[in-house]
Amino acid sequence: MILESLEITHSELKNRTGWDIKPQGACKGEVCIPLPSSVTTADGLIDLPKLAEKLNMPLIQDEAAGLWCLGPESGGKALTTAVAPDFELPDWQGKTFRLSSLLGKKVLLVVWASW
């Protein structure tokens, strides 16, 4: 997740990483990791360095570009849960597609590339 600031909203975090901040902690699927209250700032934003440490997510910086990047959680598997992440991407005609729109159907998700 590309960042210009180290404080972000809950929805920004959820949209990009799938981690949802709930009263019981940071949750993805059925997995919830308790968080100290200091992860939330006085303005209700997420203090990313503190969250990154709790979730084992790398937070790297490119000083020349003035940017940070929050990587995925580490120490386990790429999938932390078998619940599919509900991602949103544009289709080739520019319309937004959300995976959950296909709930009720079986889905074969195939990735490919031009290269």
Next chain:
Amino acid sequence: MREELYPQGLEVVTVALDTLGLKATLPFIEAANPTHPSLIDEGHLLDELFGFVNVPSGVWLDEQGMIVRPPEPAPTPRDARRSKVEVPRLIPEEAKTYIEEMTVEVKKMVEVGKIRNDSEKYFRAVRDWVSNGSNSRFALSPEEVLNRSRPRPVEEAVGAAHFELGQYLYRQGKTDLAVAHFREAHRLQPDNWTYRRQAWSMANVIQGPTDLYESDWLKDIRKSGAENYYPALDMD
């Protein structure tokens, strides 16, 4: 395949992992004229969310949105190969020798079965799952899905962050900064073909040698062994 199985409750979703987005993918998509959702993932978001490291790869999801097979090779049926698509590409004159060498090498690797194509096996399994749902022997339990998911030690996660920064900076026109991050991503995830081929292709359309990266497609596939390009399907 999609037209055959859609009436039985299967939808196919294709996702192009392509930093250059529609600019790179549109000729292929227009030629395929998809009736299913055909998505563009410029940020390689799904690499990170699911753990994809090569293409084509697939994931199966059941009606409740549960993953019943994690990322694994999804071999393209022979009649759907994109080789039929005419894509205008500017091939530099000096690259022609590399292309000839690559064409011979790939042909050789396919002939001796080193680059696997188990498309018939894969699509038999898809059909079985569509017919039998959770009773199909190919539908895995949540525990087995997680067991088979790619491990993500800290260096893999750091590599993912570098790759994301590289893509962002590349799209901003900051190529020098981007290349440094791509190189770091390659170092940290040495078996990730997606990261390598995406970066190589933006420096050299045929993924041949450049001054920016130590490796190229042919060099790396010879080094790792073509038989390791796609892992064997665990579907027996």
